[in-house]
Amino acid sequence: MARKQSAKNSGSGPAGVAARRVPMRDFSRSLPMSLLRAREAVMRQFRPSLRHHELTEQQWRILRALAAVETIEVTELARTAFLLGPSLSRILRDLEARQLIERRVAEADQRRAVVSISADGLKLIAAVAPSSEAIYAAITKRFGARRLAELQEMLAALEHSLSAMEVAEEGSVEADQ
Amino acid sequence: MARKQSAKNSGSGPAGVAARRVPMRDFSRSLPMSLLRAREAVMRQFRPSLRHHELTEQQWRILRALAAVETIEVTELARTAFLLGPSLSRILRDLEARQLIERRVAEADQRRAVVSISADGLKLIAAVAPSSEAIYAAITKRFGARRLAELQEMLAALEHSLSAMEVAEEGSVEADQ
DNA sequence: GGCAAATGATTAACATGTTAAATGGTTAGG
């Protein structure tokens, strides 16, 4: 932690640092950073297992979403797996090439694509699920099941709070209360 | 392979779903997803304002981290702004080209680079800070200051819990509990 | 001093996030 900081108020760096005082809270304690760090701490536990099966986090999300339904349209899948259209489009192309999913156009509406998981996809899920569940159980045990449920509830409440909040548009930067 | 896709039975049809049963919890309720959705809900509020100033979320993190110190080495900055080296490297190159930061090599150790914010960078922060603070205040008011502090505490606790947890390595996928 | 190992930073390669535009298909008004 002992960082050599040759800094006085007149050392190297930009001259005249008096203007540095901008009144903002310590950004490392900001909500976005807290959420980012917490999520990273969680995902760090899962990534090695997924990587061992040649799966990214997003690919795993898609497979799991598909495993829960018979078929699903792309737009609905994007909402379920919480991915944007372009990302989903690319990943589905790859998963289809790996024959982990199947895709066909909807009969009623030729614009829509209907996706489903393949037998290979189900096999892959069955292969990954045990270690994934074990990791989740370990996290739950370490943090506390009650505490974890409480956290999830707060996260859902936060999400719900903000969903009703309209986003400040550009052009009038200071017109948001 | 032969999978029926009869009509609009995209939910939980009782037909032909027997092989699909893999015992996993609903992934949309998983902790990673909860954290991801919560963070996205928060960032959705900030992105338009940042975009209005031609800043990405990560660039903004770097500028704010730089504004809090006189100078900082790249490795330390990566830890502070929670970015991986390669991402930071690219972003610093761009920010330097836009003259929002300054960079020089450390005298003691030629491998290390020392970064500081420029006068233009400070001006940009001053321009963005008001709306950013306003948005944060709106979030705090809507969710509740106490509740927010409580959430942050739980997130920090979760991070701390997992930091002590050793990551399961590859090679022995099924050797856990 | 000299050299292998370690270190800080960057580059490479590929996957995803993000916004805008393009591509086909569908629907509504005239």
Add this chain to the structure above:
DNA sequence: CCTAACCATTTAACATGTTAATCATTTGCC
């Protein structure tokens, strides 16, 4: 009907996430 508006999906373009490799420098050790 016919076309303009709309809709679902994909493609494009650029920024970042992620791991591995590279490059230059420094350090440890004899």
